Amino acid sequence: MKTAGKKQPVRAGTFEFEKVPSGIKGLDDITGGGLPKGRPALVSGGPGCGKTLFAMEFIARGITEYGEPGVFIAFEEKIDDLKKNFISMGFDLEDLVRKKKLVLDHITIERSEIEETGEYDLEGLFIRLGSMIDEVGAKRVAIDTLEALFSGFSNEAILRSELRRLFLWLKDRGVTAVVTGERGHDSITKYGLEEYVADCVITLDHRVVNQIATRRLRIVKYRGSAHGTDEYPFLISTDGISVLPITSMSLTHQASYDRISTGIERLDTMLGAKGFYRGSSILVSGQAGTGKTSLAATFVHAAAKRGEKCLFFIFEESESQLTRNMKSIGMDFAPLVKKGLVKFHAVRPTAYSLEMHLSMMLKHIDEFQPEVIAVDPISNLYPVGDDIQVRSMLMRLIDYAKSLQITGIFTNLSSDAPTETYAIEPTEMHVSSLMDAWLILNNIEGNGERNRVFSIIKARGMAHSNQLREFIMSEKGIELLDLYRGTEGVLFGSARMAQAAKEAADRIRRNEEIERKQRELDSKKYVMENEIALLRAKFAREQDEMETLIGQDVYREKASETAMKEIAAQRKADR
Amino acid sequence: MNKKTSSRKTEEEVAGGGDELVDLRLYVANATPRCLTAYENIRRICEEYVAGRYRITVIDLLKCPGLARSEEITAIPTLIRVPRSPGHRKIIGMLTDTQKVLDELDLVRSREYHRQGTVWQRGPAH
Numbered sequence: 001m002k003t004a005g006k007k008q009p010v011r012a013g014t015f016e017f018e019k020v021p022s023g024i025k026g027l028d029d030i031t032g033g034g035l036p037k038g039r040p041a042l043v044s045g046g047p048g049c050g051k052t053l054f055a056m057e058f059i060a061r062g063i064t065e066y067g068e069p070g071v072f073i074a075f076e077e078k079i080d081d082l083k084k085n086f087i088s089m090g091f092d093l094e095d096l097v098r099k100k101k102l103v104l105d106h107i108t109i110e111r112s113e114i115e116e117t118g119e120y121d122l123e124g125l126f127i128r129l130g131s132m133i134d135e136v137g138a139k140r141v142a143i144d145t146l147e148a149l150f151s152g153f154s155n156e157a158i159l160r161s162e163l164r165r166l167f168l169w170l171k172d173r174g175v176t177a178v179v180t181g182e183r184g185h186d187s188i189t190k191y192g193l194e195e196y197v198a199d200c201v202i203t204l205d206h207r208v209v210n211q212i213a214t215r216r217l218r219i220v221k222y223r224g225s226a227h228g229t230d231e232y233p234f235l236i237s238t239d240g241i242s243v244l245p246i247t248s249m250s251l252t253h254q255a256s257y258d259r260i261s262t263g264i265e266r267l268d269t270m271l272g273a274k275g276f277y278r279g280s281s282i283l284v285s286g287q288a289g290t291g292k293t294s295l296a297a298t299f300v301h302a303a304a305k306r307g308e309k310c311l312f313f314i315f316e317e318s319e320s321q322l323t324r325n326m327k328s329i330g331m332d333f334a335p336l337v338k339k340g341l342v343k344f345h346a347v348r349p350t351a352y353s354l355e356m357h358l359s360m361m362l363k364h365i366d367e368f369q370p371e372v373i374a375v376d377p378i379s380n381l382y383p384v385g386d387d388i389q390v391r392s393m394l395m396r397l398i399d400y401a402k403s404l405q406i407t408g409i410f411t412n413l414s415s416d417a418p419t420e421t422y423a424i425e426p427t428e429m430h431v432s433s434l435m436d437a438w439l440i441l442n443n444i445e446g447n448g449e450r451n452r453v454f455s456i457i458k459a460r461g462m463a464h465s466n467q468l469r470e471f472i473m474s475e476k477g478i479e480l481l482d483l484y485r486g487t488e489g490v491l492f493g494s495a496r497m498a499q500a501a502k503e504a505a506d507r508i509r510r511n512e513e514i515e516r517k518q519r520e521l522d523s524k525k526y527v528m529e530n531e532i533a534l535l536r537a538k539f540a541r542e543q544d545e546m547e548t549l550i551g552q553d554v555y556r557e558k559a560s561e562t563a564m565k566e567i568a569a570q571r572k573a574d575r
Numbered sequence: 576m577n578k579k580t581s582s583r584k585t586e587e588e589v590a591g592g593g594d595e596l597v598d599l600r601l602y603v604a605n606a607t608p609r610c611l612t613a614y615e616n617i618r619r620i621c622e623e624y625v626a627g628r629y630r631i632t633v634i635d636l637l638k639c640p641g642l643a644r645s646e647e648i649t650a651i652p653t654l655i656r657v658p659r660s661p662g663h664r665k666i667i668g669m670l671t672d673t674q675k676v677l678d679e680l681d682l683v684r685s686r687e688y689h690r691q692g693t694v695w696q697r698g699p700a701h
Contacts, residue, residue, distance in 0.1 A: 114667055117666060117667075117676060122651070124643050124648035124651045125643075130640060
């Protein structure tokens with residue numbers, strides 16, 4: 001079936017209610033738009049579960065955010081108390097009433113003040129409600145808690161038929177209503193109000209598991225609408241309820257091609273010289289003391305230096321402890337925190353339930369709008385929930401981060417097993433499939449020392465180095481160094497250094513040899529050249545002598561010739 | 576003055592809660608059978624016990640809906656005696672139980688005085 005434009009497909013035989021945004025954070029995501037428009041919805045829950053807040057937020061946000069005036073009927077709380085309670089949530093009810101956007105009404109029904117004789121109906125309530133709706137032109141009505149009627153009136157048969165009529169009446173009036181009810185022992189509400197509300201039933205729950213209180217919300221029914229059926233954790237904070245619409249997310253986020261540096265030059269080169277993809281999730285696992293936190297902090301520090309906002313959740317240390325420790329490896333977070341680029345959020349894992357942690361984290365993300373988040377370490381969440389819960393929580397967190405193109409770095413403490421090969425634990429296996437990149441830090445024992453070895457197990461969509469590197473932390477920060485391979489295997493730490501020293505010595509020795517030979521050659525050449533010069537000198541001398549001798553001979557010859565001629569002339573020879 | 580009148584009025588008190596006016600308000604919504612029955616019942620009771628000293632104001636909330644809030648009316652029909660005093664409760668329903676109505680409206684004193692007095696009879700003791 002094709003869908004035309006943006007319109008929702010309407011299949012034959014089914015119908016989709018028009019929806020009104022509830023104004024409650026997250027709820028509209030689960031319900032695909034909010035509460036059924038012009039219809040009553042039932043919200044049930046035990047005492048202190050947040051029903052009244054739910055109802056009031058629906059009304060108050062309806063006014064302030066969607067311009068829909070509302071009527072709030074309280075059977076239990078007094079108007080002044082309501083005003084006082086909600087001013088701390090940032091709702092100025094007094095002001096809304098003054099602006100004629102809101103009617104607050106407290107209806108007291110005390111059995112001790114009523115004498116019943118004969119049949120009656122609740123038309124007075126309808127008229128009362130009707131007049132208030134007309135007064136402000138209300139589009140929204142909240143009734144908190146309807147059960148109070150049952151304690152006020154004794155004739156249950158009448159009450160039941162009147163409640164049925166009330167829900168129909170609300171529908172007729174076309175107001176979107178939230179009716180709250182007390183949870184029953186075996187039923188959704190104590191008096192079975194859910195029978196009358198066919199369209200939308202939501203339950204709120206506040207339970208304590210392992211001494212940790214969690215609030216949960218569940219949509220029990222929502223006729224004609226697809227909705228998440230899970231229990232969704234929700235938070236009550238100073239700005240009202242926020243439901244976590246996390247499992248409603250899907251794998252539709254846009255993947256970024258943008259790459260961001262890890263803050264460690266050598267790691268960037270291992271990842272194809274560019275670093276990680278923006279919006280990816282990175283798992284750093286390792287045993288105790290392998291430098292996971294430092295690695296995550298380096299990443300965060302580098303991002304903040306680039307001017308990106310980073311949110312750092314710490315489950316192990318306090319903020320000051322972490323900043324102090326990072327200072328020792330050359331990272332100063334203080335100015336970045338001051339500039340508002342880095343925000344730490346340190347909390348004990350056991351302080352809340354998993355859902356609460358997640359809610360808090362999402363809330364902080366919403367508020368701070370970071371580009372990078374770090375969680376150190378996720379393994380500390382395991383005592384709070386089981387594997388599946390932690391995994392699903394992380395999935396929600398990662399999904400959420402990805403949908404906002406937030407890069408996440410998560411550290412995980414693995415059990416200490418100092419072996420040469422890294423032992424992958426089942427829990428890590430679960431978590432790792434959520435991650436785009438997985439870095440491993442391993443402690444290796446040998447030569448009476450422990451050394452840290454770093455490697456990349458996976459990096460989705462990136463060409464990456466398969467080599468191990470030695471992971472070194474110093475006051476200059478983190479460095480990744482090549483490993484030395486010798487005849488006895490890979491060398492780390494001091495063995496690597498010894499090897500390096502030996503190689504350096506060898507190199508020097510070789511250089512000296514070359515120089516020596518060069519010098520020898522030079523001197524030989526000198527000797528040779530000296531000899532040549534000597535020979536030349538000798539030759540020159542000999543030549544000189546020879547030439548002198550030759551000259552003497554020539555003279556002598558000439559002289560003898562002259563003498564002969566003179567003799568001949570004297571003899572008067574004819575020739 | 577009060578003492579004087581009260582001592583003089585003892586006989587009349589027996590006849591139905593003093594000479595003060597029994598001012599009643601009956602809140603209804605339209606002339607439904609239930610509301611009509613309630614009206615008839617209260618009128619009968621008043622005629623019987625406080626004849627000539629009562630006033631029943633029937634208020635149709637549909638005509639003045641604002642009163643539902645200010646007077647805190649939830650159930651219909653509701654009968655209230657004015658001015659309201661802490662002892663007076665709202666009576667809701669068709670007012671079928673005469674004794675309950677008498678008790679609630681404080682007309683019951685008449686009965687008690689009857690019992691204490693010489694005449695044990697319904698109605699004026701002349």
